[in-house]
Amino acid sequence: MTQHIFTYDCTLRDGEQCEGISLSLDDKLRIVERLDAFGIDFIEGGFPASNPKDIEFFRRVKEMPLDHARIAAFGSTCKKGTPADQDQGLADLVECGAPVVTIVGKTWDAQVTRALQTTLKENLRMIADSVAYLKAHGLTVVFDAEHFFDGYKANPDYALACIRAASEAGADSIDLCETNGGALPFEVEEIVGVVARALPDQQLGIHCHDDSGCAVANALSAVRAGALQVQGTVGGIGERVGNTDLLTAIADMELKMGLHCVGPDNLRDLTRTAQFVAETCNLSVPAHHPYTGASAFAHKGGLHASAIARFPEAYEHTNPRNVGNATRMLVSELAGKASLAAKAKSLGIDLSGDARTLQAILDDVKTREAHGYSYEVADGSLAVLIRRHLGLYEPHFRLESFRVIVDDREDTGALAKDAASEATVKIHVGNRRIVATGEGTGPVGALDAALRMAITEYLPQVANMELTDYKVRILDEEGAGTSATTRVIITTSDKRGSWGTVGVSENIIEASWNALVDSIEYGLIRAEG
Ligand SMILES: CC(=O)SCCNC(=O)CCNC(=O)[C@H](O)C(C)(C)COP(=O)(O)OP(=O)(O)OC[C@H]1O[C@@H](n2cnc3c(N)ncnc32)[C@H](O)[C@@H]1OP(=O)(O)O
């Protein structure tokens, strides 16, 4: 039978220790719901002794019907000189009602004498007493052996004595913590191996930080050496540079190590789970993130795309569908005919049998990129360009002229707050000529407003499109000054998704207009199906 590795998520505790992350109570409860549905075994919800939000979290989470996950509350061993049954932190853990409690305890001698400022003997008492007290309350107890790897390197006998004390007091799992994140995989594998031989009947787990860039690798090394529980956070967020990215570790264990964590069906929800948690934390999944990033299976090199079309495994370490992600072909100056054919197919255009047109479009793309265009994210402009080459492009409207006024009405030098720009467009739709004026805080907003005002009556689908992002880049041209080339990338969204368009000119307004026209034209092509 496939070995199950317990997954223990600490996003709501260690993840919240990440600089810049602050989750509301509702955020935390929504993440619990999502991770439960994904099949995570344990979800560490917070530190009841720390703050009222976490106390309320444990009250509320008890009312949630969870299918799979068990909720863990986090705390520490009792205070020095305090019996466990008189320790407020431990009482808070019992009181919060979580079925699992995880307590962190010192296992590095110098941390005991210098940080806790107590004796090695007293620390052993604190560990044993605290675990025994929580077990006596019928709880599942995880002992987080803080700084275990540094502790083992400094004083192996003492580090082992600490976890032996936790084990003998009844800890259900001893999770060895690579707290400072500086260890390397071969060290972790060796030390976990020693512990597994010293405590053969004790379940071990692993909790790693990423300070040497090895948190996921260290967790996998620990599993190879006998750890049965992996702690981590979604996206690897956590104290300092973060923790093991639990989702990456899960994918590695399932797909590369033949182990069971959430199972292949749930694994296909990996990317959406990463996106959900990132959004809830007000982050986005970094594009280049393993497995779940938008670029994780994106191919830019023409040689790669050509090989992938014949043999998908050529440049993909796993099938992206296994983790709910997808192959993407990027068209740029580094593309070849195969990349372009694959991209066109994803845009609904079959160019596979037409090598001459493919080459002509590719040459056009490369010439335009040399002049500042960039089609990698401008799939809308690429679709319009391909249609022009195929003679399929019939513009929905035609510009006669536009004029933009930027109105600086205040003496302070700052622009007036409302409607500081005004644009007038003269547009032809069929045989109608429309003159319309729009206002906006900036010139592009005003142009967008004027164009919409002119055409929406005749092309009502435009009302469903929204300009959601606008990026300007001045392309390096030494000495060009104000006549340097400007590239504008616009992102537009409708109910079904979003697309990018590009415009290039020495004039920023003209570059913006070109990107704007492509964005509306491609939106209309999409709407027509
Ligand atoms: C490695 C980790 O990530 S562990 C988790 C770390 N996370 C957090 O600290 C977030 C939540 N923390 C908090 O809200 C607060 O720090 C609290 C409520 C836990 C404690 O706050 P305070 O009582 O004001 O103490 P403070 O944070 O200043 O100092 C920590 C105290 O805990 C003691 N302590 C630290 N670790 C342990 C331990 N494993 N066992 C027992 N006592 C410990 C320290 O010695 C110190 O006690 P002292 O001041 O009596 O010497």
Ligand SMILES: CC(=O)C(=O)O
């Ligand atoms: C417990 C924990 O977060 C650590 O030791 O890193």
